[in-house]
Amino acid sequence: MASTILLVHNGKQAPSAVENVLSGGEWRVAFSSAADVRTALIREAPETVVFYHENPSRENASRVFDTVKTFDDNLPLIVVANSKALEDAVALMKAGAHDYFSLPVDKSNLKNSVAHAIKLYGLTKRVFLLESQMGMKEGLDDIVGCSPKMLEVFNLVQMVAKSNATVLILGESGTGKELVAKAIHRHSPRAAKILLDINCGAIPRELLENEMFGHERGAYTGADRRYIGSFERANGGSMFLDEISEMEPQLQVKLLRFLQERNFMRVGGTETINVDVRIIAATNRDLTKMVGEGRFREDLYYRLNVVPLRIPPLRERREDIPLLAKYFLQRMSAKNEKIFLDFAPQVMDALISHDWPGNVRELENVIERVVVLHNDTRVKMAHLPPVIKDATKKAVAAAEDLPQAEEGKIIPLELVEKYAIESALRGCMGNVAEAARKLRIGQATLYRKIKEYGLKS
Ligand SMILES: Nc1ncnc2c1ncn2[C@@H]1O[C@H](COP(=O)(O)OP(=O)(O)OP(=O)(O)O)[C@@H](O)[C@H]1O
C-alpha cells in the first residue's frame, strides 16, 4: 500500500507548486484545510504531513502544528511557506517540525525530504511496536495474561517443560490450549527438535492411525510404498495430539501401548520401532465423564493425565480481558494498517462484563472485526457487535429475580440498584473502591448497600 501524505492548505485550490512535486512521487496525496486537520489525520492515517503556510498568521500555523503533534508526536511535519511567513516557519522548526521550505520550492529537495520523513516515521513505528511487545512482561512468550490463574499456568508450563512427562491440557474451546502446547515444547530441552501436531478429531480413523504410526508397503490396497508416520518423524521432539477425546477405542489401545512401551509397529508391519517422543495431548471435553460413560479408556486417561494442565475460561479470569484486548488491538491495527490506540471506558466495561463463551478466540475475533470494519483511533460502543453491547442488558434480564426489562414493564428500583452493584463489582473484580467510583457513589455507601443486599464483594 502506498504511503499517504496529507497536504494541509487554506487556499481554494491546492498549491500547484507543491502538489505537482508530491503527486510525482510514489505516494498518495490527501488534502485537508487547516481547520479540518484532526479529522483528516484520523481518516487518512498519513505517514507525513506537509503544511502549506501562505498567510503569516502565527496562530493558524501553531494550531495546525499542535493538532498534528497531539495526534501523533512522531508524525513528521514539513512546512512550506512564503517568505512573509518565514518567522513562523522558524518558530515551527524550533518546535520540532521535520523540515522547512520557502517558496519557490526546490522540487528535488522537497521530494527527498518527504521520502526521508516517511522512512523515518516507518522506523519509529516499528521501534515503538517492538518496544511495546518487549515491555509486555505480562505473559509467557506470546501467551498474554496477568491473572493469578494464568500466572499459575505459566509457572506450571515452565516446570513441566523441563521434564519428559506426558501433559494433558484441559480447557474450553478458545482458551489457548494450542499456544500452551507450543510453549511447553519451546521451553523444553527438545526445543531445537520438531513439534508435530495431529488433530485427532479432524482425521478419519484409518487415516489417523496411518498419520500417527505410518504403514508398510502393501499394508492395504493402494499402499504401494512405506509411509513414515508422525511419531517416527517427531523422534527426539514432541507430538501434540489435539482433541484426544475423539480418538477411536482401537487406536486408544495402540496409543496406550506406546505410552507404556515407547514403541509401536507401522500399520501392516512386524518390526518394533522405538522412538523418543514427548506427548502433549489436549481436549475441550470432560474426559472423566467420557471415561464414566465408557467412551474413553480409563487406563489411557491415567497415562495421559500424568501432569494435567487446566486453562481456566476467560470469564473466570476477567483481569486478563483488558490486557488481551489491548494486545489484540495493537496487533490487528498493525496488521491492517489502522490507527486504533485504545478503548472508550464503557467499551472496556462491556468487554469485561461479557461472558466470552468462545473465550480468548472470541475476544480476538471481536477486536479484529472492529479494526477491519472501522477507521478511528479509539474503539467506541458503536463499533461493538450487538452481542457484546447487549451483554449488560441480557445480564439484567437473566438475573433470576429481575422481571424482563421490557418496555412498559415497571421494575422495582431496588432490583435495578442491586443489579447495578453486582455487575459493577463483577466488572471491577470485586474491587470496592473502583466499583464505587464507577457507580459514582461513596465507598461507605457501597459497603452499606453490599451488606444490605447480602452481596459478596
Ligand atoms: N493468553 C493468550 N494470549 C494471546 N492469545 C491467545 C491467548 N489465548 C488464546 N489466544 C489466541 O486465541 C486463539 C485460540 O487459541 P487456541 O487455538 O490456542 O485455543 P484452543 O484452546 O486450542 O481452542 P480449541 O479448543 O477450539 O482448539 C488463538 O488465535 C490464540 O492465539
Ligand SMILES: [Mg+2]
Ligand atoms: Mg486447539
